[in-house]
Amino acid sequence: MEDISDRKPHMGLFIFIVAVVSAAVVILSVNVTQVTVVGNSRYTENEIVSMLFQKNLDWNSAYFFLKEKTQEHIRIPFVEDYQVEFTGPTHVEVIVHEKSVVGYVSYMGSYMYFDKDGIVVESTDTALPGIPEISGLQFGQIVLYQALPVEDSRIFEEILNLTQLLSLRKLAVDGIRYNSKGEASLYINKVEVVLGDGSQMDGKISLLANMMPQIQDLDGTLYLDNYDENKEDLVSTFKKNFSD
Numbered sequence: 001m002e003d004i005s006d007r008k009p010h011m012g013l014f015i016f017i018v019a020v021v022s023a024a025v026v027i028l029s030v031n032v033t034q035v036t037v038v039g040n041s042r043y044t045e046n047e048i049v050s051m052l053f054q055k056n057l058d059w060n061s062a063y064f065f066l067k068e069k070t071q072e073h074i075r076i077p078f079v080e081d082y083q084v085e086f087t088g089p090t091h092v093e094v095i096v097h098e099k100s101v102v103g104y105v106s107y108m109g110s111y112m113y114f115d116k117d118g119i120v121v122e123s124t125d126t127a128l129p130g131i132p133e134i135s136g137l138q139f140g141q142i143v144l145y146q147a148l149p150v151e152d153s154r155i156f157e158e159i160l161n162l163t164q165l166l167s168l169r170k171l172a173v174d175g176i177r178y179n180s181k182g183e184a185s186l187y188i189n190k191v192e193v194v195l196g197d198g199s200q201m202d203g204k205i206s207l208l209a210n211m212m213p214q215i216q217d218l219d220g221t222l223y224l225d226n227y228d229e230n231k232e233d234l235v236s237t238f239k240k241n242f243s244d
Contacts, residue, residue: 078113105135120144
């Protein structure tokens, strides 16, 4: 006769296996149902989600958690990195850290985007909206992830200051051009705005913002290069372009 005590270890093992399998089934049946994306401006939330969840298995909470912990993050253009946090078994929060881009230059048929330090961070075949083209800079061979090879790197400080002031005043420009003296001009629709050197730039951009409602539909040149905040009788000159 079989001893009942001999069956207890086998029964215990069976119960353990059933428990493990049941737990695995439960875990594998839990899927991500809500994704929140924060910190993104270059991409929509749906675009970020589609990049991170490319196949059906990615939506499984356990698989995505392990993938996030063991694999390198995918490369997303204009994104420095991103963090993934599980705020619940089915809720994921994605925190996006975008690259700081202040402008781009055209180079050999491509658009090379650079940050506040002049480092080329991205390259695209088409120009992206919302980022001004910087022209007039003299540079040598451009290499991705290296600094733009310009003669005077201080120009990037001026570009950063100018683009920040434009953003603060909510002024969208088509392009910014620098001449050989480092003096800037803006291009907005059919209006050229001559800013001159980098002095008193805050006042120049403030004045431009106040004048935009009157000149935005005109065709001509606005001269702000003689702006002087210490003069009460400040006069700006606008010259219209006349077609034949």
